[in-house]
Amino acid sequence: MDLILLSIGTEILKGRIANTNAQHMAARLFASGFGVREILSIGDTEEAIISSLEGCFAKAQVVIATGGLGPTRDDITKTAACRYFGKKLIFDEELFKKLELFFFSLGYKSFPELSRNQALVPEGATVLPNPRGTASGILFEEQGRLLFLLPGVPGEMKGLLDEQVLPLLLKRFRAGEPETAIVRTIGLGESVIAERIEKGLSEEELALLGYYPHGGQVDIVISGPPGGQSPSGGAIGRVADHVAAVLEGYVFSRDERSLLEIIGSILSREGKKLAVAESCTGGLLAKRITDIPGSSAWFDSGVVSYSNRSKAAYLGVPPELIEKCGAVSEEVAGAMAEGMRQACPADYALGITGIAGPTGGTPEKPAGTVYIALSDETGTRSQKYKFNGDREQVRTRSVIKAVELLWRKLKEDYPLVLP
Amino acid sequence: MDLILLSIGTEILKGRIANTNAQHMAARLFASGFGVREILSIGDTEEAIISSLEGCFAKAQVVIATGGLGPTRDDITKTAACRYFGKKLIFDEELFKKLELFFFSLGYKSFPELSRNQALVPEGATVLPNPRGTASGILFEEQGRLLFLLPGVPGEMKGLLDEQVLPLLLKRFRAGEPETAIVRTIGLGESVIAERIEKGLSEEELALLGYYPHGGQVDIVISGPPGGQSPSGGAIGRVADHVAAVLEGYVFSRDERSLLEIIGSILSREGKKLAVAESCTGGLLAKRITDIPGSSAWFDSGVVSYSNRSKAAYLGVPPELIEKCGAVSEEVAGAMAEGMRQACPADYALGITGIAGPTGGTPEKPAGTVYIALSDETGTRSQKYKFNGDREQVRTRSVIKAVELLWRKLKEDYPLVLP
Numbered sequence: 045m046d047l048i049l050l051s052i053g054t055e056i057l058k059g060r061i062a063n064t065n066a067q068h069m070a071a072r073l074f075a076s077g078f079g080v081r082e083i084l085s086i087g088d089t090e091e092a093i094i095s096s097l098e099g100c101f102a103k104a105q106v107v108i109a110t111g112g113l114g115p116t117r118d119d120i121t122k123t124a125a126c127r128y129f130g131k132k133l134i135f136d137e138e139l140f141k142k143l144e145l146f147f148f149s150l151g152y153k154s155f156p157e158l159s160r161n162q163a164l165v166p167e168g169a170t171v172l173p174n175p176r177g178t179a180s181g182i183l184f185e186e187q188g189r190l191l192f193l194l195p196g197v198p199g200e201m202k203g204l205l206d207e208q209v210l211p212l213l214l215k216r217f218r219a220g221e222p223e224t225a226i227v228r229t230i231g232l233g234e235s236v237i238a239e240r241i242e243k244g245l246s247e248e249e250l251a252l253l254g255y256y257p258h259g260g261q262v263d264i265v266i267s268g269p270p271g272g273q274s275p276s277g278g279a280i281g282r283v284a285d286h287v288a289a290v291l292e293g294y295v296f297s298r299d300e301r302s303l304l305e306i307i308g309s310i311l312s313r314e315g316k317k318l319a320v321a322e323s324c325t326g327g328l329l330a331k332r333i334t335d336i337p338g339s340s341a342w343f344d345s346g347v348v349s350y351s352n353r354s355k356a357a358y359l360g361v362p363p364e365l366i367e368k369c370g371a372v373s374e375e376v377a378g379a380m381a382e383g384m385r386q387a388c389p390a391d392y393a394l395g396i397t398g399i400a401g402p403t404g405g406t407p408e409k410p411a412g413t414v415y416i417a418l419s420d421e422t423g424t425r426s427q428k429y430k431f432n433g434d435r436e437q438v439r440t441r442s443v444i445k446a447v448e449l450l451w452r453k454l455k456e457d458y459p460l461v462l463p
Numbered sequence: 464m465d466l467i468l469l470s471i472g473t474e475i476l477k478g479r480i481a482n483t484n485a486q487h488m489a490a491r492l493f494a495s496g497f498g499v500r501e502i503l504s505i506g507d508t509e510e511a512i513i514s515s516l517e518g519c520f521a522k523a524q525v526v527i528a529t530g531g532l533g534p535t536r537d538d539i540t541k542t543a544a545c546r547y548f549g550k551k552l553i554f555d556e557e558l559f560k561k562l563e564l565f566f567f568s569l570g571y572k573s574f575p576e577l578s579r580n581q582a583l584v585p586e587g588a589t590v591l592p593n594p595r596g597t598a599s600g601i602l603f604e605e606q607g608r609l610l611f612l613l614p615g616v617p618g619e620m621k622g623l624l625d626e627q628v629l630p631l632l633l634k635r636f637r638a639g640e641p642e643t644a645i646v647r648t649i650g651l652g653e654s655v656i657a658e659r660i661e662k663g664l665s666e667e668e669l670a671l672l673g674y675y676p677h678g679g680q681v682d683i684v685i686s687g688p689p690g691g692q693s694p695s696g697g698a699i700g701r702v703a704d705h706v707a708a709v710l711e712g713y714v715f716s717r718d719e720r721s722l723l724e725i726i727g728s729i730l731s732r733e734g735k736k737l738a739v740a741e742s743c744t745g746g747l748l749a750k751r752i753t754d755i756p757g758s759s760a761w762f763d764s765g766v767v768s769y770s771n772r773s774k775a776a777y778l779g780v781p782p783e784l785i786e787k788c789g790a791v792s793e794e795v796a797g798a799m800a801e802g803m804r805q806a807c808p809a810d811y812a813l814g815i816t817g818i819a820g821p822t823g824g825t826p827e828k829p830a831g832t833v834y835i836a837l838s839d840e841t842g843t844r845s846q847k848y849k850f851n852g853d854r855e856q857v858r859t860r861s862v863i864k865a866v867e868l869l870w871r872k873l874k875e876d877y878p879l880v881l882p
Contacts, residue, residue: 054673055673055675056485056486056489056502057489057493057498057499057500057501057502058489058490058493058498058499059485059486059487059488059489059490059491059492059493059499060490060675060682060684061486061675061677062481062482062483062485062486063481063482063485063486063502064481066475066478066481066482066504067475067478067479067480067481067482068478069478070475070476070477070478071477071478071479072478073478074476074477074478079476079477080476080477080478081476081505081506082476082503082504082505082515083475083476083482083503083504084501084502084503084504085485085501085502085503086500086501087500092501096501099518114653114654114674115653115654115657116653116654116657116661116674117657117661117669117672118672118673118674156654156655156658157658158654158657158658159654176851176852178654197676199851199852199853199856202853238535250536251536254473254474254477254479256474256479256480258480263479265477265479317770320767322746324753325753326749326750326752326753326754326758326765327741327746327747327748327749327750327752327753327765327767328746328750328753329746330745330746330749330750330767331745331746331747331749331750333745333746334743334744334745334746334747334767334769335745335854335855337820337821337822337854338822339745339769340769340770340823343769344769344770344772344773345766345767345768345769345770345773345777346745346746346765346766346767346769347764347765347766347767347777348739348746348749348753348764348765348766348767349764350753350758350759350762350763350764350765351736351759351763351764351807353763353807354763354764354807357806357807358764358766358777358806387776387777388770388772388773388776401756402756403756403757404759435754435756436754
């Protein structure tokens with residue numbers, strides 16, 4: 045079964061947003077054993093939608109379209125799809141009543157006139173209920189071709205995909221989950237990793253490898269082609285073991301868990317607490333930690349000390365130390381981590397101070413200079429780093445390095461927890 | 464002139480990465496007056512590349528392809544494009560010498576055998592020099608069709624786009640910057656906004672409107688069709704003024720500045736300081752604030768108090784209050800904001816406590832229940848909200864609501880700063 049994702053709306057063509065909806069759908073589909081053949085972004089004109097549907101259905105049996113289901117005038121996906129299939133739009137009384145209730149629950153006194161079209165349904169099509177918003181999903185089924193229309197609002201799309209689209213596709217096309225393995229690493233560059241891995245592998249084994257560097261980490265994914273046959277003889281497991289072996293010391297996970305999830309599972313198992321004191325990363329580290337559901341079991345608190353005063357008030361960093369060494373220094377990073385650990389008290393604390401840029405750099409400490417410290421009951425170690433890139437990259441790389449330092453310490457302290 | 468972006472590589476189809484390259488290119492092209500007709504992502508097989516080139520050139524005169532120019536075995540874009548145009552690959556001695564120098568500058572002792580193919584150039588094509596890497600850009604020009612091949616590495620693609628592709632396109636097609644206007648709003652839903660705006664506009668004026676809802680905000684963009692003529696008679700400015708007028712009270716910016724940038728410019732002009740105390744948002748608010756370069760001028764500090772102990776220790780929230788009202792309550796949100804403001808001291812402080820989910824909810828306070836408080840020298844106001852969505856959405860919506868509350872307060876306190 046061939047499948048194409050069709051993203052409708054000018055905001056992607058104008059570069060205002062990245063197509064993260066397509067990324068999410070492709071990843072979910074791939075994990076369920078469905079390969080995506082193409083991803084196509086087009087504008088919101090009837091001509092573009094209709095000619096794209098013609099082009100897509102010439103190549104694929106299933107098209108999942110997103111966007112253009114809202115109430116405003118540039119939302120024309122339903123109308124265009126109806127024209128393509130030669131169908132009419134019919135007002136659905138039952139759906140309208142549900143929408144009324146939804147609007148009332150949001151505090152509306154009356155039904156917004158413009159949103160009446162949200163109750164229009166193409167004749168013969170299936171409504172896919174959307175409990176998160178007013179734009180229902182729609183499924184057209186014509187001569188073996190399946191067209192799903194989903195709203196472009198990410199939360200609503202994700203819900204409909206998981207609750208309606210994937211179950212239906214799995215039932216219809218009985219895909220099996222593809223055999224796939226992942227080895228997640230931190231601390232080595234992509235080319236060094238490839239060199240180490242590829243030595244001694246056969247052409248067939250090399251064809252299974254994919255490298256996905258992202259923000260200081262590299263995931264190595266071992267899988268057959270999407271939609272294709274799994275390679276025989278346990279090749280995927282064998283290559284994955286080889287990859288993990290040659291990258292020993294840099295591998296933190298052999299499943300989808302992130303580095304912070306791994307850290308969280310160690311800390312909560314050991315009954316230990318983490319705290320963080322951030323300056324240049326401004327809350328990004330705390331945010332990444334608390335992204336993880338249940339992190340309250342092992343994360344105590346964080347302080348974002350942008351001012352020197354707050355470094356003294358919350359973290360007990362002596363003002364004289366800041367005056368002597370500068371707020372961006374090995375000494376202050378260490379004092380931040382240690383002060384944070386003792387104030388909570390926590391078992392482990394990270395301290396980060398640096399110059400994220402673009403302004404604030406000096407010849408001795410240019411933008412990208414960052415000090416990271418880790419404190420536990422045995423002491424506090426602080427180190428200088430120089431990260432390349434813009435403000436966002438420097439902040440992200442600082443956070444990843446801090447997390448890596450903590451992971452290496454936890455590996456030392458609890459050696460049995462190694463993946 | 465019609466233009467299509469073609470992204471080559473399976474990592475996008477498998478959903479491992481979002482197509483941020485295409486977003487960057489589309490935004491840069493749009494800013495230079497070139498509309499992108501379609502963005503297409505395909506896999507790295509010769510068949511897919513050739514049939515996509517056929518499809519693209521049936522609709523567009525210019526195709527900019529990225530990806531598949533590296534030295535490894537899955538890099539086949541050059542070969543496939545040669546087959547499409549009926550050209551041969553020729554070894555370019557001069558380019559090879561340049562590549563040798565590049566590798567030596569990286570510390571290589573000898574030229575890596577695998578990279579020799581980087582010196583292969585399609586006959587008759589133009590090499591677009593890439594000072595940032597080993598994969599040169601390539602320009603095919605055949606019977607009025609232009610095909611650019613760019614490497615997929617973002618930094619290299621961006622350099623080639625700005626230094627080679629855009630100057631060439633501008634010279635060839637003489638596009639002007641498109642006339643465009645933006646009105647950014649917070650606090651109203653898309654359908655209500657559209658209802659207010661569209662009353663009384665002509666069909667021509669309506670065609671200029673685009674709505675871009677994102678995370679609780681709606682941007683209204685007024686512009687001519689991509690690649691088309693600007694509408695005459697100052698229609699864009701007139702419609703933008705109309706939009707701003709009917710949405711008064713919800714408009715925070717008429718340029719690209721974000722709400723927090725607006726807030727920052729007010730606070731720094733008035734010499735005021737902000738501090739934030741976060742529980743369920745876990746540092747996301749502080750992170751968003753410190754995303755802004757120069758925010759240290761107006762942001763003092765933040766506390767992420769995940770534990771009750773830290774709410775007492777850092778924010779002075781009485782443990783009895785937490786016991787009596789619960790950590791997630793109007794009272795505790797207020798005490799967090801007020802404690803934070805006084806501890807810094809800061810002029811304004813926000814406090815957020817809630818249940819981001821998916822766990823931790825109760826029948827009285829289900830996941831999505833969030834209390835937000837704003838404290839200044841005149842007092843502290845705390846309010847309950849119920850946000851829909853998953854953990855990420857609840858956290859994002861909480862932060863946006865908190866920022867909106869602060870903005871409304873600042874508008875009251877410094878009325879002349881209104882956009």
